[in-house]
Amino acid sequence: MHPSRLLRVSVTLVLASASVTVTTSPAVAAEFGSFGTTPRLLGTSIVYVEEHVGERFDSALRSSIAFVDRYTGSDMRLGRCRTGYRCIRVVQSNATNGHGAWTSWTYGRKNSEIRLSATLARKNWYTRRSIIDHELGHANGARHNSRCTSRMWPDYRCRNKRLPARTFTTAERSALARW
Numbered sequence: 252m253h254p255s256r257l258l259r260v261s262v263t264l265v266l267a268s269a270s271v272t273v274t275t276s277p278a279v280a281a282e283f284g285s286f287g288t289t290p291r292l293l294g295t296s297i298v299y300v301e302e303h304v305g306e307r308f309d310s311a312l313r314s315s316i317a318f319v320d321r322y323t324g325s326d327m328r329l330g331r332c333r334t335g336y337r338c339i340r341v342v343q344s345n346a347t348n349g350h351g352a353w354t355s356w357t358y359g360r361k362n363s364e365i366r367l368s369a370t371l372a373r374k375n376w377y378t379r380r381s382i383i384d385h386e387l388g389h390a391n392g393a394r395h396n397s398r399c400t401s402r403m404w405p406d407y408r409c410r411n412k413r414l415p416a417r418t419f420t421t422a423e424r425s426a427l428a429r430w
């Protein structure tokens with residue numbers, strides 16, 4: 252989750268012979284603009300989720316993986332990253348630009364990294380899971396929702412203080428299904 256309403260995403264584009272790092276501006280509208288039609292690169296639905304987080308996050312992460320898999324059609328598996336498969340590394344880190352969590356990825360989301368902060372670790376289990384759902388959504392192509400009608404709402408809680416509904420919108424499902 253990015254508790255502020257803005258998100259900066261570091262995107263590393265790995266080209267054939269050049270590596271270009273692009274940092275988008277903190278404008279949500281532009282956040283995923285160039286990625287919406289990126290094709291599935293690897294031809295397999297298996298995605299390895301390499302977990303480097305403690306017990307505090309573990310069961311929420313497992314729940315989030317099962318939840319997001321339903322919409323992506325992916326088969327996320329906990330385990331070490333392997334050549335030829337997409338990989339999502341989940342680490343504990345406070346390098347989250349002031350947010351509770353942070354997600355970045357390489358071209359085509361072949362490799363993503365989700366950072367979960369100490370601040371997030373202090374939240375309750377349902378909040379942790381909500382944020383991990385959100386970040387896994389980003390790692391699989393979902394952008395922010397300007398209304399609090401799905402997990403892609405960019406704040407811990409809706410304005411009514413409740414957690415965002417544990418679902419994805421039609422548009423988000425469409426984006427997730429492309430990954």
Ligand SMILES: [Zn+2]
Nearest residue numbers: 252253258405
């Ligand atoms: Zn976000």
